Amino acid sequence: MYELSDRAKDYIQRTEQFIKDEIEPVEADFWHDVHRLNVDGDWTKWQWPAMLETLKAKAKAAGLWNMFLPDATLGAGLSVQEYAHIAERTGRSLIAPTVFNCNAPDTGNMEVLWRYGSEAQQEQWLKPLLAGEIRSVFCMTEPDVASSDATNMQATAVIEGDEIVLNGRKWWSSGLGDPNAKVIIFMAHTPDESKDRHHQHSMVLVPVNTQGVKIERMLPVFGDYDAPHGHGEVSFDNVRVPVANFIGGAGQGFEIAQGRLGPGRIHHCMRCIGAAEKSLELMIDRGMSRKAFGKELLKLGGNLERVAEARVAIDQARLLTLYAAYKMDKMGNMAALTEISAIKVVAPTVLQNVVDMAIQIHGGAGVSKDTPLTAFYAQARALRLADGPDEVHKGMIAKLELMKRGYASRR
Missing domain, CATH: 1.10.540.10 (Acyl-CoA dehydrogenase/oxidase, N-terminal domain)
Structure with a gap:
């Protein structure tokens, strides 16, 4: 396979x-x-x-x-x-x-x-x-609503003549601080009573220097700004761009988002697995190169069992992610909905747990910037929120399992 x-x-x-x-x-x-x-x-x-x-x-x-x-x-x-x-x-x-x-x-x-x-x-x-000449930003999450339900979105993209008028505030906008960021993909509500609620949102291309776009601040993750990439808060005040800046047309935002997130989740999860492998290697090398109480650190307490647990968890996460990728390639994103949600829950959690073990073995060095462990930990913890929190994905998995048994969703 x-x-x-x-x-x-x-x-x-x-x-x-x-x-x-x-x-x-x-x-x-x-x-x-x-x-x-x-x-x-x-x-x-x-x-x-x-x-x-x-x-x-x-x-x-x-x-x-x-x-x-x-x-x-x-x-x-x-x-x-x-x-x-x-x-x-x-x-x-x-x-x-x-x-x-x-x-x-x-x-x-x-x-x-x-x-x-x-x-x-x-x-x-x-x-x-x-060509790698510019960078881009993605604006979806909002500070004033529970963004785990994307239909809560308050930002608007309203058509006026041959222009789209954008208003709203976004935060945790990835890449906003990058000095080479030139264009934003802005997702917003495009009201249309003739369409269902999943066809009333749009993605719009907005040059960063457009009048009315204001970068309010950068947001630190565990005290680190992730500079110069950055995650920030940005406001849109009567921003006007041509109607031609809709991606795929008005009301296509959710459809495009699902197409975007499928492969993206594979990428995120496999990067998590790579980071977990690196963390495990660092943990083993550190634990076998230092001694306390006459033994290598790794041979004290339950540390050897933790190494085994990490190996099992990493390999399980990898196989599940590859299976999700296989189903996407062979049958499309819709056929892999359970697996795509499952890996989004599993891979960041595995990374978080393995990094935590590695930090413990490193002692004070583990919480410094002398190793990549703190950055890996922040990556893992943030990913348990990004692209849908764990609870949303678990809810999706459960819903699909109930449907298999004939209990169709009433929503």
Whole structure:
């Protein structure tokens, strides 16, 4: 079931080698520069180290570029399942996804434009995104409503003549602080009484510098601003863009969102698995290189059992995620609804638990920035909320199980 093509195996091998040869030797210095250049929440001064463009140029020259896109001309042309293995490898590094132009939210935004964008939208925004010349932002979550129910959305995209008028406030908008962010995908309510509630929302392309768009602040995660990528709060005050800026047309927002989130969840989950593998390796190396009470740390208490538990959990999460990817490739997203929700619950939780074990073995070093563990932990904990909290996905799984037994939903 999970047999890979020779082409996919080649991409995986070359990705591993590039990370080993080009990224791992400089990653510590890279993040030192990031923290030096971006010292606080003043996003107007944020910048990437020059090293990033050097690494991106090397990755592009090596043909390790846009590997997420299942288009052999614009990307690697790999299936979802095949790319999943690459996502796992890149998840071991905090910078690798960006180096390969396979980073969120750009991957999802590029896939939206590739699948649903007009020729003009693809020319203006997709091409420079694929080239790595600009970055993009995704605006969906709102501060004043329970965003776990997307139909609660208060932001509006109202058609007035040949323009769309946008109003609302968004937060946790991924990529908002990036100095290269040039375009926002803004999801909002487009009122239309003739349509059901799942066809009254739209995605709209908004250049970042459009009048009425105001970045209010960047939001720290566990005290870290994730600069210079950043997650922020942004307001839209009577922002006007052409009607041509609808992606796929008015009222298509939820349909597009489901198409966007399916592959994206595979990517997130496999990156979590890669990060968990890295955390387990760090845990073992640390635990076997330090002694206390006459024994290696890993041989004290129940630490060896924790290693075994971590191995079992990681492998289970990987197999479940690959199965979800397999079903998506063979039968489409709708056939894999249970698995897509299941992995979104399982993979971040596995990463969170494995990182927690690794932090404990590292002692004080585990909660510092001397290792990637704190960043991995923040990634895991945040992902249990992003793209739908655990409870929403568990609710979906339960609903589908009841339907299998003939208990159709009344909602």
